[in-house]
Amino acid sequence: MSNLVRFVFQSLDYDNSENQLFLEEERRMSHMGFRCLEIRRWVICGLIGFLTGLIACLIDIAVEELAGYKYSAVKQNIEKFTEFGGLSISLILWAALNSAFVMVGAIAVAFFEPIAAGSGIPQIKCYLNGVKIPCVVRLKTLAIKVFGVICSVAGGLAVGKEGPMIHSGAVVAAGVSQGRSTSLKKDFKIFEYFRRDTEKRDFVSAGAAAGVSAAFGAPVGGVLFSLEEGASFWNQMLTWRIFFASMISTFTLNFFLSIYHGKPGELSSPGLINFGRFDSDVSSVSISFSYSDAYIHRPCLQVMEAMLVAAVTATVAFAMIYFSNDCQPLGQDSTEEYPLQLFCADGEYNSMATAFFNTPERSVRSLFHNPPGSYNPLTLGVFTLVYFVLAVWTYGLTVSAGVFIPSLLIGAAWGRLFGILLSTITSSQSIWADPGKYALIGAAAQLGGIVRMTLSLTVIMVEATGNVTYGFPIMLVLMTAKIVGDYFIEGLYDIHIKLQSVPFLHWDAPPTSHWLTAREVMSSPVTCFNRVERVGRIVDVLSNTSTNHNGFPVVPGKICGLILRSQLIVLLKHKVFVERASSRLSQRRLQLKDFRDAYPRFPPIQSIHVSQDERECMMDLNEFMNPTPYTVPQETSLPRVFKLFRALGLRHLVVVDDENRVVGLVTRKDLARYHLGKDGLEELQLAQT
Template sequence: MSTSAPHLKRESPRRSPSTTEPAEETPLIQADAPEDSDSAEEPVGSERWESSANQTYNSLDFDEVENELLIESRKRDSGRSHEPWVIKQWVIIIIIGILTAVVAYGIDQGIAFLMKIKFEAVDKYMGTTTHNDTHIVHVDVNGTLVPEERVAYSTTDIPFAAPFFIFIAINMCYVAVAAALVIFGEPVARGSGIGEIKCYLNGVRIFRVVRFKTLVCKAVGILFSVASGLPCGKEGPMIHSGAAIASGIATGKSTKLHCDTGIFREFRNDRHKRNFVTAGAAAGVGAAFGAPVGGLLFAVEEVGSFWSLDLTVKVFVCSAITPWVLQLLLDPHEYAKTSIRGLIDFGKVEGEYNYSDIPFVILLGILGGLIGAAFIWTNIKLTKWRRKYVNTKARRFIEVLFVNGLTSAVLITLVLRGFTCLDENDVLPANRASLKRYGCNPGEYNDMATYFFRSMEESIHVLIHTETSIPIKSLIIQIIPYYFLTILTYGIYVPSGLFLPTLALGASFGHLYAQTWNSMTNGAVTLDPARFAVYGGTAVLGGVVRMTISVVVIIMEATGNTSFFYPLTMITLAAKFVGDKITHGVYEEHIHLNNIPLLDTAVEDPKYESLCAEQVMHQNIVIVPRVVTVAHLKKILRATPFDNALIVIDPESSRFVGLLLRRSAVILIAKQADQRKLELADFVKSDKERQLFRVKKYGIIEEDAEDVNRSIDLKPYMDQWPFTVQKATPFTRVFRTFRELGLRHIVVLDELRKPVGLIG
């Protein structure tokens, strides 16, 4: 978390007029509550509401509303045990873990299926024998090849035009599906989603980020964007999906599906939801990398908020269940297989590091940091250009097709004309089955096809398990176009993760790095290219995402080798240190670019240290007397479109007496609190009530002649003891309270307890 400056006024991250906001397609109306956030799709009742359309982000409230109703209900419940409540939480955790694994399995199998269709089609046009050839080369029990009826043919024998256009056409069909899901379905499903989840877990509400529709668009979209040959990975989207699954399960309902089970109603507040979403994100890491400890550490590193032992154990269990279930699904017959397996399976990497590697490892980390910073810098320039010119749905769609067309054209050209034939015997027997042989003689393979015409996991697998070295020329031809294509891809409107492409790039780079040293020093230095492929992957990944401990543990768990700990730690720290001097991490830069007001965990800039509460608060606060007529309350609600809570004062002394959420005010009117005293249950909406409520919500804009005679005492419904600060309270303390308690509002009072402003 290293955004350059804290933005405390989260309510008003207005965009500067020169840039349009590409992240959200439809203007979003400020929703009143998380459960109701799809009210954005509803017609608006008054033009005054329109002005709230700029409010795209909001802060989550990790504090419960403490009002008299809640206190009464607690007194009633005080005899009861918490036991069923604890059991429900565990049930949710287990369901999240299992469902995340199921979704991960679906993604994995879906991609494999789409890729199979594509490559079979391409193979068909490669020449008659190729298809048979690449599929009949088997490895027998001794690890030797069992060759069958091969026909030798030279480089120029393979056709160009047919496979070229078939390949591009299939890819563009695939990517069109992914783009349509994101552009016309759910724009927030774009990209990796890690940045968004990070914001969410740190208390910034990004609308629709963990909703069911987002989950569907992301999970289905990633199938097609990965299968389309774009340099993108499924890991970030997997983490985002885990978080969305958790949110859906935790609230026990989906607005989109109009289904409300009602079973987990007690967890429908930001605080509980955050805990489950944390567990879901960790489960996503577990599914993606088979790294349960990495999942927990990812949550610790990225959430960076209040941790309790209880939450730690839950997150851990959730991220441990997922890879286990996933493994059962992937290998139902080999269920005794013991290594933890995720969507990426690097296979067990043997070998230990030598102390003499250390300088080379650190230098590699530094290079990784530089490569990462260059990556981010270029990508950010491009993103800025994009928001200026690629700002309609049609243009975005065309851009996706263009990027995919370009990528496909480059890759197929390299495969068909830029390849080198390498000896199959240099590859470990276990990996030989998946080698591609387009245009090469038997016993050889096409290096480019092997790299680009398989899943990235398989390519990495070859790089880190190769016994001998891959030719430098071959590596360079792989790295350079792929680097630029990856930069180009991140930011277009498809779901796309960065972990795998940067790992793959880095693995090639690490291989190249080791070989360069070996040949430059004429053997005085002997670095193992396979091991340096692991190091290089970590270096570039670390340089781009700037995570440290979680990346180290993820790679350690994915390779099953704990002796990589020190080199990987040195690499990620070096990459982070060097990279941070030039740019922030890619997620932070994108968060910053989207004007998402993510608060840092500490006030970093000294110039903010000397501010006080008065200087950062909103002054246009909404004040209501404690006993208010319905007419007055309606008028206030109409006149103030912001989600700022209503500040309740004692009419005689003008002293602050409480805070009423706007949402509660709407419910009070909708449910006619002037006629009966509402219960706590009235504020927890079931699906049926929510429908009613939505109608009423906009209905209240119409006045009623009776309203002036009906009045409501707000006392039971307002929070009488919200967090308040004095005008002159130093900013550092306000910030800390806000950040560490995860608040949404702090009321600013003067010496006489009269309200003067609101922070939040």
Template sequence: MGEGRADYSIAVSEEEASASDESRGAEAVDVDGKDAGLPECRICYMADNSERMVAACGCQGSLKYTHLGCLQLWTEEQGSSKCEICQQEYRPELLPQLKDAVERGQQRLQDSGGVHTVEVARYNAELQAQYRRSDRPSRNSMQGQWELLAVESACAGSSALPGCPMEAPPAQDLLLGKAPEPAGRSKRSWACRLFQKQQAPELENESLDFDQVQNRVSQARSNRQTKRRHFYGYTGHTLAKFAITASTGILTGLVAAGLAGATEVLILHRKAWLVSIIRMGPASAWPPTGLLHAYGFHIAYSITLLLLAGCLVQFWAPAAAGGGVSQVMAYLNGSDVPDLLRLRTLVAKLIGTICGVASNMAVGPEAPMVHVGAGIASVISYMQGGALLRCCWWVKERRRTGGLTLTETQGRLHSDADHREFISAGAAAGLAAAFGAPIGGVLFSMEEACSYWSARVLWRCLLAAAMATFTLAQLHPRSQAGLLSFDGRRDTMDNVDWLWQGPFFVVVSVLAGLLGALFNLLRKWLWRVRASRKAHLLRLLEVVGLAIITITTIFLLSWHFGRCVKIPDEWAEVEYGFAFNCPEGQYNDLATQLMSIPAETIRHIFAMNVDSPSSNPVLAHSHPWNTGCSATVPCRFTMRSLGITSVAYLVLMAAASGLAVPGGLFMPSIMVGSSFGAMCGLLLLRWLPVGWNVQPGVYAVVAGTAVLAGVFRSSISLVVIVVEGTRGIDFTFGVIIAVVCANWVAHHIHRDGVYESELERDGTVFFLRSEPPHALRYTTARRIMATNVVTFNEVESLTRVVEVLRGCAHNGFPVYSMDRETEERSGRLEGLILRSQLLVLLQNGIFCDAQGIPATHSSVAAEKLEAQLDAQMRSFYRVNHMHRRSRASQPDVVEHLVALQAGRLHQPAGSTRQAASDCVDSAERGQAGVAAPSIEGLYLDLRPYMHRAPLTVRPECAGPRLHEIFYSLGLRHLCVVDGRNTVVGMITRKDLDRAAGHGWWRMNSLPASIDRSQLQPRRGMSGVLQQLVASPSAFVRGFLAAPSNHSPRA
């Protein structure tokens, strides 16, 4: 079902349109604003015909149809006469100017005897083809044809407006909030396009079906399964799911070990090559030729790796860009993100993460590991059924016992609800492998990733996380439990130390939380200057440019501000430390922080002030700001280098967060926070008496946690992750202080964390937050729902089904019962049928007559056939459009359904009809069915397959209650019914998102709201007003944008 107040109507006959008009009881508004039943004013919400109604805005925005007086008061109160969507002046005279065009279209309609939907669509396609072949002057002359076509389409009772999907009148660009270009200016200035608010994006994703379909077939299957339980009451599916979960954890651990090993090899080789190049140049020469050659090599090395990663993202797997955690959250929230969990996306993610971390960019491997873990779970659970059954032999039963067939098993194991559980477990395993924190991974999945949680999901996450951590611990190159585990020996602080230093921990946590909030603000500002995702060359140039800036910054800072410090004895064993421009036996502290393995650097910062004091004379330097050390204070990094690292890494991390390169923000955030905290600890160590037992490493742990909290806004999961990752249970109190203080201060500066802001900025999904937006508190289902819902009868004609599927992109259709006495529609809701179910029925040719008697198969084989068809319906997206479900709603997918009416449908390769066709053939060989009538007389019996228990609410249901229902149950469609159980509206997640209105969280323009009273095309002018109220240029753009068909759907 289309998300939002989309048009749920299709082209209908004149008798149906007349009946529909009578049921609504409101006629269309005429061009003079005088009507028999006006829609509500969008300002005063009253249908008062005493004052003229006007269409104030060309884009049909939030003030579509208002009283002229209300509009004048509104503009005076707001202090602006511009539309908030298209930024054009309100023009109340737009509506009367359309009168002549409407009359011309009506006259043409009368002369032609009526225009039908198919003819309009064919004419539309011919105009598009002619437009592409024409030059510019010829294209301008075609504008009048498009206007007349819009009039004909509306007057014929069709919502198939020229050049736009049926659910998005009047033009796709305008519905999505895209403003037409101002008159006299074909292009906006570069500065305006650069700093303007992000427009509402085009959508090509749908929602997931977490709500299990309960129908007659599923009940019969449950009864058969109860009788056939053969192993301590189980059929084997539970054990199969257990195997999938354990395999997900093991493979995630293997992939994490490979990622760690490859990254470490590349970094160590880069370091060795840099050292050899630097030593080739004279030590005292000016300019330092060795450093210049090393600088050039480092740039070439980084650009090569980043171009490889960028090309993989831009040209092969665009969904692999960034960290991927926010997209996984959206998927678990109920949105099908295109190509998110494809195998090639995972390959590109893994290779790109290795290249990004090894290139010395400020990115980390943790967030990609969450994406990789979720992808591994998806790939395993979507394995070919044969391979899965061979691994889980106990699931397959003998056919002679009436056991499950392969298709039925696929339907049982590939439901969206089960898939959601596996994805949740994979996300937990990915984060557990990244930090060596199995409990932290489970809590992260519960607190951040999952919108739905249960005891079953908990056990799956715990098993996968434990297996991933154990596998990585056995295979890690440095025998660590996680990619970023920071275990090591530390001197603990007693309770008195925590009491006396508590205020200092609070201050450090607040300052570190401000750094996290500052990162979010800086990142949000940089979004304005980012290259478009579709501008491949600019995106790659952005990667190259930032690589040059990053390496240049690192070399300049290390050369000018770095200090040469003697290498400690324990570092010689692990080969840590980078000499850069220092003599042999010493290391450059700043270059070591910025150019070594990031996890090793963080580990050494956390371990500061642990070892005995060094004998290096630099530590006794008379300028503590330059060293941060004294003769009695051991340290590995100077105070100045720690401060420079925190500031530089913060800026570089913000710049790298939006690149076309896979990478996360956990490790850079810890680097920023730990450097800042260690610097604060050294300051306190200098200012406070020796008896205070100040440990800079502890302050580094607290500040690192605070920056993480300021960036991601996590709480409980973050505490457990840090405690598990550091193996420091003694730091729990300081970690809790850091999380609480940082979350509090960051919330007052930037309310959203990284994940929520990424989803809002991306705009291709409708993410339901855990708490309902404030605007929903003052509305009800009546104000939110989309009206004029397309419905079916229990036994529906094939012609109407095909017409509906071709004419709209919705995915759920209520089914009405039939009155047995009058054989007419009773108007009472009986169930809900999905688009995928209808496609399976049509692909298999399962037809009947008007009484529901099968026309293509024997009634003897009906039970077996229904079982296999139901299994195909449940696994439809396992076989068709697995990673881009929106394609099942596009016109080219249902074109063969039109040919089916004329008997020209041929079975495509790989169709889901195969299993059912075999069953039909065998049934026909056993006993012939009823002879098939003409195609015009064929029907579809929806009763065995429709969802018999759809959730419904009354129109008075409060907005927060609707949000709670959608969020907790993972719904896709919610029917709104009246006292007679008649559907009066439909609500989807896009309806809730639009009803939330504008707020601080909005980074995209809100799609223009659609007047519910004008959704159904009627006899009269309403369809014309929907199309022609837009400017001609916007109409043309909407016409040309039709082939992309990026329409919002459920």
């Protein structure tokens, strides 16, 4: 069985090219030089944490202010018209404010940077896996992401601001570590040593972890998230640097939010969402989630769709509050931010409004900590079903938004409902007295069933609640959710990656694939160069092969090296030529700095002018090629090829015969073709691009 798929993404090169320039630079560097580089890595991680914390603080304050204005205006309007009629005016006001916020955010995403849509977690996961996603870590993407998520959350959509923090942290890390911004046309040479895919990948891992830490106040959970869900490559020192970035991130957010809330020095806001403290006791459950994707490609229609969803969300929320008769007493110790009396008696508030007439983060906290009796079962049941549908519809919109908080809110609602029903069935109030604890377990189960995280999510929930007692039951329900969920359908992020046809490589090769060999997997024939090659041929090869051809073996018969398209582009740009008649090769000397200056946006071959006379010159590739590329015999099994390719972060793997002559080349797309389907091992047929 085979399917047609179009892989349009290129790979990153996480394997250092150990050519002569690289080795010479290493020899020249003193012990103190290496120590200074390590200090710079720690400084960069500190800056990543600090800036990520500041961005999280900006998002939180902006959402609180805008949402506060919106809910205050609508609340006053509802109270004004409750007795005299005309509540339709309140509905129109609510829907109009929601649509206005969402319209502005959707316009920014749809027209200026579409890659900023969604949470960005699948894209960062792909980047760390070794896939080059265009524009995913650009400063412009960060600006649109931050602006878009503020508008989405303030616009009342069933979304959260925590997921996009992971993408935001990754963009910050990519920019800071490179010391340059093409958008701002700024270039700081202090960090130029780190301008390569390997170093950049490690810092992006730290940025993703810092984003999780800022979102949930969970630095350890951030490190584990980056390890479990993101980074494909790891080492011990990287763990400590990432933990340092995460600590700085949550401290920065905590420090500035404490000042904003008028409690400087108290440090009571470690993350964008704080679950509050829980006492001890517990129980469990699980559920799944459906994926929704918008197949609307025209930006104007995407904006209109987002506005429609915002208006419908406000209308549905208003209708549910209007028809709800769940009235609860409003005591002096009540924590309701915007209590609506509506048709309730004096001294009472509408409980349904607590769930809908609030930011999602505050709604989650109220489900966790409001005392028993704050919600009746019908309210929670209806809210769970309706909010689930809204969240599924919203996830495919062209807006910056995350799925973490909607998932937690849905799970908290049905978890609290489960606790209430259990208490009613057993009629043992002393044992099953606190439904908020079931809300916590339900929230963890719901989120785990959607994103299929286990260890990292357990630690995040434990850190966010401040109670290690819940670690075991949370881990239990997360494992159950993952096992049951994986049996029926892949996780949300995996589905998202597959829909975009990203050549993502999982941890292991598909089972039952040992019978396939490198000869059957590889791409061939392979375009090769000689050690000393004519400039005209190099230009012709680069011009006539697509940009998908990025690695070229160097062969005077047997393989003696591998050179990249990007390296050849730099050599042509700097005219590193030698006359054909010359007996000695005295071409211009380059340094690694020249290659780093061009990274990561190397110019296309069409932009480089080579005269007819220059075409007859020669280019010596010995100094610039990688003389020790990884190779495998053509009889090597697919799992061994996969393990070598995946573990080392390769972009190209050369296949040789018994005499060490090149017979093929294995790339990421060759390996991503194979997967385990319902009928066993399946091969995807690649469409021509």
